[in-house]
Amino acid sequence: MSEKLIMETEDKFMANVYAKRPVVITHGKGAVVWDVNGKEYIDCGGSYGTCVVGHCHPKVVEAIKRQAERLISCHGSLYNDVRAKLLEKIVSIAPKGLNKVFLSNSGAEAVECAIKLARKFTGKTEIIAMMGAFHGKTMGALSATWDRKYRDPFKPLVPDFKHVPPDNLEKIKEALTDRTAAVIVEPIRGEGGIRVPPEGFMEGLDEICKEKGILLILDEVQTGFGRTGKIFACEHWNISPDILCAAKSVAGGLPIGLTIARDYIMECLKIGEHSTTYGGNPLVCAAACAAIDVLLDEGLPGRAAVLGKYFKERLQELQSKHRLIREVRGLGLMLGVEFKFEVLSIIMKALDRGVIVLDAGKNVLRFLPPLVIEKDQIDQVISVLDSILKEEESDRLSSTPSYKNA
Numbered sequence: 001m002s003e004k005l006i007m008e009t010e011d012k013f014m015a016n017v018y019a020k021r022p023v024v025i026t027h028g029k030g031a032v033v034w035d036v037n038g039k040e041y042i043d044c045g046g047s048y049g050t051c052v053v054g055h056c057h058p059k060v061v062e063a064i065k066r067q068a069e070r071l072i073s074c075h076g077s078l079y080n081d082v083r084a085k086l087l088e089k090i091v092s093i094a095p096k097g098l099n100k101v102f103l104s105n106s107g108a109e110a111v112e113c114a115i116k117l118a119r120k121f122t123g124k125t126e127i128i129a130m131m132g133a134f135h136g137k138t139m140g141a142l143s144a145t146w147d148r149k150y151r152d153p154f155k156p157l158v159p160d161f162k163h164v165p166p167d168n169l170e171k172i173k174e175a176l177t178d179r180t181a182a183v184i185v186e187p188i189r190g191e192g193g194i195r196v197p198p199e200g201f202m203e204g205l206d207e208i209c210k211e212k213g214i215l216l217i218l219d220e221v222q223t224g225f226g227r228t229g230k231i232f233a234c235e236h237w238n239i240s241p242d243i244l245c246a247a248k249s250v251a252g253g254l255p256i257g258l259t260i261a262r263d264y265i266m267e268c269l270k271i272g273e274h275s276t277t278y279g280g281n282p283l284v285c286a287a288a289c290a291a292i293d294v295l296l297d298e299g300l301p302g303r304a305a306v307l308g309k310y311f312k313e314r315l316q317e318l319q320s321k322h323r324l325i326r327e328v329r330g331l332g333l334m335l336g337v338e339f340k341f342e343v344l345s346i347i348m349k350a351l352d353r354g355v356i357v358l359d360a361g362k363n364v365l366r367f368l369p370p371l372v373i374e375k376d377q378i379d380q381v382i383s384v385l386d387s388i389l390k391e392e393e394s395d396r397l398s399s400t401p402s403y404k405n406a
Helices: 003-013 058-068 081-093 107-122 139-144 148-154 169-175 201-212 233-237 282-297 300-321 344-352 375-399 401-405
Strands: 025-029 032-035 040-043 100-104 126-130 161-164 180-185 215-219 243-246 257-261 325-331 334-339 364-367
Touching: 040 375, 058 282, 081 100, 081 257, 081 282, 100 107, 107 126, 107 139, 107 180, 107 215, 107 243, 107 257, 126 139, 139 148, 161 169, 169 201, 180 201, 201 215, 201 233, 282 300, 300 325, 300 334, 300 375, 344 375
Parallel strands: 126 161, 126 180, 180 215, 215 243
Antiparallel strands: 025 032, 032 040, 100 257, 243 257, 325 334, 334 364
């Protein structure tokens, strides 16, 4: 099929719920993808953060091939060897005390399970979430998500969700009641603009939850599996939640969700109270086992820390050169650049020049590259952004004479 026909076919038959970019990606390797015409792109979006070990890592590909020849589907009502192996691997790298896992198919599903767990275990209904948070778009996860553009068309949502100002321990304390089951928080707000919490916030939140007997749920769907320079972002603050949600990057790009909890919490769920047909699918479990091995064997969290520091410094160099940039922030290879204007034009120009980058709100560029990205590829990205920003500044200078005095 031609590029034009592929686009027309997707537009004709697929639900129009994605902000499509005019490019047809057909294959990838490492931190690079190619379109149907053979054009190469450095992928700083990583399929929205799923490709931590890189596109088509040979060990993941081999594991998928091998498992596909053995067994593709096995419902959770039957035992399975590769599922058992994955569960053991997950618990071995999970934060201390988290030793029971529910396997699902996405981050939103992982959050849905966490919400049900919190309510069932505590016997309470109220969930405290943060303003600016994003936890998914299914009805429970959506109720914890903040942005009105996602929430308003689907009201009424699940009741007893309360949003408080982020990074504010006092406001969280004020919001707690005798009906509060849990607080759910992203260690770094992703869609909310790559917001890293201030010093002392995560530790303080952990202390509040322990003191009040309230469950702490960490949504590490985007921050988990090496992205921030640690296997899980909570390790930066030496805390261990009661429930942790992970998903995007666990299985080398295949769909999976993890809800990891303390055993006495997970065991409150009885047979039939929560399940999913595809959870623990052997094919995905095999991919996840291989991806975890790659993560550890290739030292990818450490690589994310080193290259993330380098990438952030290069972005800060751009900030010193271009007044259009307001702030550079992030941890590891989860980085954001906030601009003084909307960034869609930058995203489209970068795409045209062979760089894929995401947004995180209207005025923030988001970088979630595979952790196998090379230093010279980062330099190429910086060079592309530098040239685009020079053009943007020139355009603004010519169209707004007062700009030079801003």
